[in-house]
Amino acid sequence: MTNSNDMPLAAKPLDRAAHRRTDEAWLEKAMQDDASLFFLMRAGEPFVEKRGLFWMGPEARKLSPGSPVLFMGEDKTGAPVFAMNLPERFDVAASLIAGTGEFMDFRGAVGAMAEMEANLASTARSLFAWHSSHGFCAKCGGVVGIVDAGWKSQCQACGAEHFPRTDPVAIMLAVKDGKCLIGRQAMWPAGFMSCLAGFCEPGETIEQAAARELFEEAGIKCDPASAEYVACQPWPFASSLMVGLILEAETTEITVDKTELDEARWITRAEAREILSGKHSELYAPPPMAIAHHILKTWALRDE
Structure with missing residues (x-):
């Protein structure tokens, strides 16, 4: 049975220790503690070595004083864990971490990470991306400041609080x-097929969103009541919660919306198994890091 707690980017999460976020004195002391741990991000990319994330102690703050820092939580020993977002123009070769690792594309990097590290990098990517695109108050237009150890922002003019969004x-x-x-967007490589997906709109359930998107993108009618929940996964592009469902279709004739999909097609269980195993002559599916892989696998491995 598929379990969201075992899903890549969600598995083995750190204790977030949210009660620490508003204790500024504790946080400042923690960031100077020799037992504290820091990992680095830059423009959505984690800094990695061969074994996964590259870890530093409090000396990490010397790399770029004033750069945003998130309190991620505490590990099993109680050591504080922080993420630091370095400037896009940060020069690794001219810094004290020269030769220790590299910034790598997120999708490629997480494959070499332990489960907890992948969750940390995913969470930090989402939070840093939100802060970088939400520098002004949505209520009055004033400049906001980062508070609660990176888990909230507050307007310096009107005091309005803003919280990181998850779509x-x-x-x-x-x-x-x-x-x-299954279907394929035009921007995807030839042969790459996946589940269909779409954002949930105000006033609808996730099941209703699934049925609406299937009809809008492919012309397939489904009853939202037929939806079977599979699992969910945090997805940091930019910050989504992917909710996986299987729905019983009422129609089979495909009408593709070319603004959403390049193509869509019906495949058998045998074909789905070939795709998942990499043995299909034409098609391939998302890797195990993506929930789409697990939704397809859940259905494909069932008895006929």
Whole structure:
């Protein structure tokens, strides 16, 4: 059975120790503690070595004084863990971390990380991206400042509080008569197929969003009541919660919305298994890091 707690980017989370976020005296002391741990991000990319994240102690703050720092939580020993966001123009070669690692594309980097590290990097990526694009108050337009150890911002003019957003996304597999529906966006490589997906709109449930998106993108009608929950996954592009569903289709004729998809097709369980195993002659699926892989696998490995 698929379990969200075991999903890549979600598994083995750190104790977030949220009660520490408002204790500024504790946080300042923690950032100077020799037992504290820091990892580095830059423009959404983690700084990694061969074994995963590159870890530093409090000397990390010397790399770029004043750069944003997030309190991520405490490890099993109680050591404070922080993420630091370095400037986009930060020169590794001219710094004290020269030769120790490199900034790497997120998708490529997390494959070499331990589960907890992948969760940390994913969380930090989402938070830093939110702060970088939400520097002004949505209420009065004033400049906001980062508070609560990076988990909130507050307007310096009107005092309004702003919290990092997570967008719910339905990612779903329509199924009927032993076949499932997969699709491909035009920007994706040839042969790369996945589940269909779309954002949940105000006033609708995630099941209703799934049924609406299936009809809008591929012309397939489904009853939201038929939706089966599979699992969910935090996805830091930019900050989404992917909610995986399987829905029973009521129709099979495909009408592709070319503004959303390049193509969509029905495949059998046998074909789905070939795709997942990398043995299909034409098609391939998202890797195990993505929830789409696990939704397709959940259905493909069921008995007929």
